[in-house]
Amino acid sequence: MSYTTIIEELRDDAVIRDNAAIASRLAEETAPDVVEVLNTCDIGQTAQLLELMPVERAVEVLDQPAFDHAAELLSILPGHTAARLLAGMSADRAADALREIDPGVRAELLTGLDGETRAALERLLAYPEGCVGAMMTTEFVSVPSNWTVAEVLRHVRAVENTRETVYAVFVVDPLRQTLVHAVPLRRVISADPRASILSAVPKRRLIKTSALAPREEAVRLIAKYDLLAVPVVDSRNHLIGIVTVDDVIDTMVKRDTEQVHRMGGMEALDEHYMDIGFLRMIRKRAGWLSVLFLSEMLTASAMQSFEGELEKAIVLTLFIPLIMSSGGNSGSQASSLLIRALALHEVRLGDWWKVALRELPAGLTLGSILGVIGMVRIVTWQMLGFYDYGPHWQLVALTIGATLVGIVTFGSMTGSMLPFVLKRLGFDPATASAPFVATLVDVTGLVIYFSIALVILHGTLL
Amino acid sequence: MSYTTIIEELRDDAVIRDNAAIASRLAEETAPDVVEVLNTCDIGQTAQLLELMPVERAVEVLDQPAFDHAAELLSILPGHTAARLLAGMSADRAADALREIDPGVRAELLTGLDGETRAALERLLAYPEGCVGAMMTTEFVSVPSNWTVAEVLRHVRAVENTRETVYAVFVVDPLRQTLVHAVPLRRVISADPRASILSAVPKRRLIKTSALAPREEAVRLIAKYDLLAVPVVDSRNHLIGIVTVDDVIDTMVKRDTEQVHRMGGMEALDEHYMDIGFLRMIRKRAGWLSVLFLSEMLTASAMQSFEGELEKAIVLTLFIPLIMSSGGNSGSQASSLLIRALALHEVRLGDWWKVALRELPAGLTLGSILGVIGMVRIVTWQMLGFYDYGPHWQLVALTIGATLVGIVTFGSMTGSMLPFVLKRLGFDPATASAPFVATLVDVTGLVIYFSIALVILHGTLL
Structure with missing residues (x-):
């Protein structure tokens, strides 16, 4: 029920x-x-x-x-x-x-x-916390390599109810106690009972991990090799634990929650939304919100430095939200693509330049699409008399179009490179959240906007 | 290697x-x-x-x-x-x-x-596609309930190499062919060989799913009950397949990628970032980017309607990017929290009002924090002579402070309610991406800003 x-x-x-x-x-x-x-x-x-x-x-x-x-x-x-x-x-x-x-x-x-x-x-x-050793269990089945299949089966039956899993049997060297191989139970039960357990060892190489590896490594190995348990060894190859597939699923769920929370521009909650105390939740959210707010204050400074232009050409202010959001949106697309590609090992740290070479034309193309839509809108409104953008409306339209190309390209580049920078610095690439990218792009976006305006509108509006 | x-x-x-x-x-x-x-x-x-x-x-x-x-x-x-x-x-x-x-x-x-x-x-x-039937396999081990443990073990050994998993043995009624129970192999091998297989059936109730259930259901059951395989039955309780834990892991990875891409404000890529064709990638990104751009055009219309106020009080334009981004950021935090809470069944659709009752005070608190920071900044810059916000700078500071409270509250409410609305309408709540929420909040944010300004600055600047 x-x-x-x-x-x-x-x-x-x-x-x-x-x-x-x-x-x-x-x-x-x-x-x-x-x-x-x-x-x-x-x-x-x-x-x-x-x-x-x-x-x-x-x-x-x-x-x-x-x-x-x-x-x-x-x-x-x-x-x-x-x-x-x-x-x-x-x-x-x-x-x-x-x-x-x-x-x-x-x-x-x-x-x-x-x-x-x-x-x-x-x-x-x-x-x-965060390493394989902290998620492993010590309740595994290990047998010396000189046992027969029948001996192994008898042992499995005897210890069955005190082990987290018995579906992987780990074979160790009887003298040096080092890990020799892992045998799936299905191979044990279908092997000849009188033969050595080594006869049931699969041909593929043994997949194992170290207790000090990051927990991600256990997740990756179990997901990639479809294992039910991965053995954990110390520096001398002694078997000290196993990580089971259900622990990996729990870790994946937890990690994905953290990732989504970080992408939302906040600290991971680590508790159920309905259970967490109000003040704890505020603390988790207020920190990043304030940091983003303080950084975003640079936009006010940027605007202040362009005050003269603003006064002369009020019409430029009308498009500030539109232009800034486009930069943020393209950045957020690019960062979410690369956060995921890095997490799945589809791209590696050294591939940053290949990504940059993809994002540059992608940004230019997407920016051109938005630029054309933006210019069409201004021309249409002007022609149909919905709004009067002044005597130099053609130049205003051109400014908006050119700015959109510049800002969307800049957003795509920033959004795609930031996850690499964060990973290189040892942070979680998911911290390259939409809010973080948008904040970075906003200030630069204003500078791009007013610089393009100065060039195009010089001698007319400015 | x-x-x-x-x-x-x-x-x-x-x-x-x-x-x-x-x-x-x-x-x-x-x-x-x-x-x-x-x-x-x-x-x-x-x-x-x-x-x-x-x-x-x-x-x-x-x-x-x-x-x-x-x-x-x-x-x-x-x-x-x-x-x-x-x-x-x-x-x-x-x-x-x-x-x-x-x-x-x-x-x-x-x-x-x-x-x-x-x-x-x-x-x-x-x-x-997307239902349990499309991810299940037909290669499972099933035995009639009148077999002994020894007969079952013999059968498992015989079919071992043609079955995806043998670690769950499914017991069916010999006459009606309906699913009776699932027995973990570990219980089979440690049971008395001469006893009926029914003696090895665990006491807990049988967990099963229907072939037409969404694939999410198989993921949820395997994750929650730590199963290695979940049986799939048709409407007459006939066993028609199983979903194994490795399929669930693959589904989780795929689903999380889709979720991250949606949260980034784009269609899920469904291919490796480095492998997808350039034009296909542009198509996946340009659609949402254009939709967001067209919606965001409403900000230009909103600004146009406040043109008179803008001309009278240029100082107000300086804070537009700051204010709009704060609304977007608080909305993105709230939406990412609720996207995840809904995905993990921590909150249900009917809980929307409980969430609203949490987000209202949360938004007011976060808005007050940012409001105070914002006012301190204006007062400091004015006092230290970094910038002159005009003779009515106290009122300007008050306008910014009050607007931030209003806009952060509105952002938190919108961001938290949108995933519910999307889920209710049958869409993926993850579509309530940061860009989508920001766009919704931006237009309203401008209206909130200018309305508060009209009240506070009436008779002075406006």
């Missing part, structure tokens, strides 16, 4: 405040559906509802990346309950939750765990 | 034109790496290289969704070669490629296939 239906049913229900009734109703649902309901409850009710569930069920709920309250819950629950839940959770999710908890409370929670679990979690916590 | 290295090595190589040498070099690489190299070759060389590979290898290459030339290759290869490759390909990829081929050539290719393969492909081709 869908989230909406459960929520609405519970709302209609007179026993909405009766946690026992809610808990028994939720018992029939899948963990992801329970999470959607719990996310709408406050932390107190969530804690009470979780306590009414069997422990395995509570662990299942905490294991869902979509569950919003995991960190908070673990810090307010009694120590032994929290420890029991943490020990049951998958290692990567437990580490994610611990990462959000105050260092003091976190240390206390860790001391409540058995030595092995604590050591595994502490290793995961040591990796900085 | 990475794509870059192979490509560079081949470039350095004197035998670059020797296809046999390239083919033998590529033989060591994984299929996704071979695809990256072939994508940079022209269609003729690609065809020659593929013919130099063993058939299974060529099929593997054609099976990669990233391979750009699949459709074109199948139409230019000799009929029997194409038929052999098509028969070897996974059904969903074969259908994808056929979908891009001229109907005439497609019909001819289909007649070259054996009856069963042709029927399966024709069924897949019947589904309209």
